[in-house]
Amino acid sequence: MYPAAFEYHAPTSVKEALGLLGKLKDDAKLLAGGHSLIPMMKLRLAQPKHLIDLRKVAGLTGIKQDGNSLAFGAMTTHWEVESSALVKSKLAVLSEVAALIGDPAVRNRGTIGGSLAHADPAADYPAAMIALGAEMVCEGAKGRRTVKVDDWFKGLMTTAVGEEEILVEVRVPVLPASTGAAYLKFPHPASRFAVVGVAAAVTLDSKGVCSKASVGVTGAGTKAVRAKGVEAGCSGKKLDAAAIEAAASKAAEGVDVQADLQGSVEYKSHLCRVFAKRAITEAVKRAGG
């Protein structure tokens, strides 16, 4: 399990990192924790000539409240998200999601930005980011730009980040009033990645009717997607068990469900529906419904 030879760079600023990226272009990969990239390199499935490690780059870690959002430095580890008092009080669901990723070793190294830039189709964060309406802040030579989560995941392990850009921050709105959110997954018994994972955020009005539902699905297809049919099915409804079941029945629509060792199209589609139902049910409960 030895990777092919590569050159290692450890810039200390975003500017320096961008300079390296601009110079090395496709020959370089950004290292942001390394719990996906390093195993791929050891198996020689990835053989970058240069690794630009973001570990020492100033200003990429930490969680702070910025207006109505929490801002996560891209190099914030899963463990920091999981254990943060701020996250637990403002966005508890994200702390729960982080706690479901891998094992303690992974969570102490792996980062939120690394995960979202890698865009593994079975990762946990993507579904939650969709449900919570996150934004990705990318920095390039011309400065920063913000990408909405709905525009972020482009396909299998591809995102909207530019070739000479770095994802530097993830911004997640705190939950509005009367909103509950939950993420539930069916983990693969070997990898613990999500065979299917569904995140739901549900806002109830004063009469207990769903005024907004936001639902993300991960695992089943080549990328995490928003379950628009489910959201539409929830919106404006009093979400009792039957209404939730009816809404959740649309959970696999728009998902390019892939058959593989983890499951057939039929089974994964079914799990999308089951976990959508469960996530919405829990979210409604948490919203006070």
Place this chain on the structure above:
Amino acid sequence: MATVAPDRLFGKSIKRREDPRFITGQGRYVDDLKLPGMTYAAFVRSPHAHARIRKIDTAAAARHPGVVAVFTGKDMTGVNSLPCGWDLRKAKNIPGVVQDLAIVPHMPLTSDAARHVGDPVAVVIADSQEAAIDAAEKVQVDWEPLPAVTVTERAAQSGAPQLHADAPGNVAFKWEIGDRNATDAAFKGAAMTVKKRIVNQRLVANAMEPRACVARYEDATGDLTLWVTSQNPHVHRLLMCAFVLGIPEHKVRVIAPDVGGGFGSKIFLYNEEVICSWASRRLKRPVRWTATRREAYLTDAHGRDHVTDAEIALSRDGKILGLRVKTTANLGAYLSTFAPAVPTFLYGTLLNGVYTIGAIHCEVTGVFSNTTAVDAYRGAGRPEACYAIERIVEAGARGLGMDVAELRKKNFIPKFSGAYQTHVAVSYDSGDYGAAWDRMLQMLDYKKFRAEQEAARKQGRLLGIGFSAYIEACSIAPSKLVGALGAGAGLYESGKVRVHPTGMVTVFTGSHSHGQGHETTFAQLVADKLGIPIEQVDIVHGDTGSVAFGMGTYGSRSASVGGTAILMSLNKVIEKGKKIAAHLLEASPGDIDFSGGEFRVKGAPGKAVPFGAVSLTAYVPHNYPEGLEPGLEETSFYDPSNFCFPFGAHACVVEVERETGNVRILRYLAVDDVGNVINPMIVDGMVHGGIAQGVGQALWEGAVYDGQSGQLMTGSMMDYALPKADMLPMYETDRTVTPTPVNPMGVKGAGETGTIASPPAVVNAVVDALAPLGVDHIEAMPLTAERVWKIIQGAKGAR
């Protein structure tokens, strides 16, 4: 031999003496070895399941910086095929047994064709591991891909791609045991017969430490030392020297230092250690290789892989009249060292189970396929037998409408000690199957469970219970018998006891500990027997340079065979010590007793000499018996008179989640009878680990090959699901104790019981859980959530 009364340390849960070094990172494994001038090997392996080799171009690899040599099979002139150590054709005089075997060549580096993904075709040896791996990528192989067959049932069908010229139709052997005519007659007269297809899927052993070797040839002396992850270093040495490389056995020392698990996969002689040994002789430099986990999945011998049609004949009142079993066993691409024995003499001979059965007949066809070779894996044949019996017995009970527990109880062989002759050649040593069963039912509170299940079913919950009344055969022996079955080796064990002048003791055992805790268990025996503190005892194993020829550890044989060999040597030490003590005490040797670490004159209190004084006298023989040799060191070889047959009763309670098919184990109960127990904590650990592995097979594990490409789809821990602690319940365990009359300690063997017993208990429980939906059988494992969900979807009662 008389039964030894358990005394001081026998039966005590002494903490494992080897653990401090393991848990503080101070174990010494093969890969830890650093030698001057070391070179590193990397293997070029077939990416195809089946492909002819047109040409191998090594020039670019040879030019890579740091590369010392690149070899292909054509360079290894004078090197023979890896041997098959169990030739069924040589089996003779076993009533009812019919056999033959196609022995096919298995060259260390294949030159004509690759027959499974991972088959090695070249080796690059370099000054660094990195250089070896980089250069291996530069070896150009001109492949001609051929159609492949990986599926067990298809391998011997007409039109299947052929693997070996010497094995027409991919048939390695056809083998039979039992009485065909009597079985046919039993089925004709039966009130009820039930036939089911039962698949025992392919597994990967997954020892924590991957295989590794370091070979060092010393030109000045002609000595070769091979450090290798081996469960049986003497067997490794013999097979490699005598059969493959043709080098003098006395010039080769094989050392298996700390070894991190084996589960059988480290019994066998593999390509890599042979190639590294050969290359070290050729290059006159040490050569090292350590498998990656990917290589482990592709090349460690796999386990199981049976497709069986099992059929049971029952009387109306639930008596088992007959059992008919037809099995196809997938042996993989080549014959691994003991492969032919596993689905035959370690399988068919166990089909009598714990039951009185009217007649049994079993036919096995061993087939070659484009998959990794299959050989012994924890339990080896016995789990497959237990699985077939315990599944078909429950299917039979359901067919009759009889309670599964009641049907078993009706058919248990009554309590016996000495011999119970089965229909399938072997004779059991001792058993009290009903006692273990009753204890398990009592712990379970069976009636209460059925009431709870009834209530749960009314709420739509899918709650089920499954049982397994197993028997296992361990410490296979005597050598004369295994020779008659076709084994190329004996199955005795060696034990040497060296008493040092100060009374300290070093024991050299032919058994090998790779997780079993011999350094503790054997030391308990020695300390007890000699009446000395356990701290004065050291156990040495795994080195052909110091240990007398031994057979190693597998088949739960270490305590019963290896331990008894040590005990025999201890008895010799004491007998000699009595002569020395008698001389010192001016008494007759016949008047000397030995106990509590002292030699005493019978009936003369105070006339005693401690063990240490006797040992010192043996080495400083100034005042010494006339004609007695100095020294206090004894060696024994123990060849048991029979196998030992542990047994027990397991039960599993599951709940199936209807919506997802996910199976959750609510309770797991195990009552095992492994005879007398030397260290209960170590036995508990073996039982726990064994159950985990068996539950793993039932619910999650399975080597999956792509049916078209022949690629191993489950080639990593990300895909092959080993059980994790949070997937398992707290076990409820107990033991009954039925000592074996075979050996003086009355110990049977505990290493494999859990893997043998648990798969049918779990699967039977899931079948029971799904019974309200009309499910009466499940053909294949593992019972992944999807598989169970699909069964639920297809069940007539589900809608």
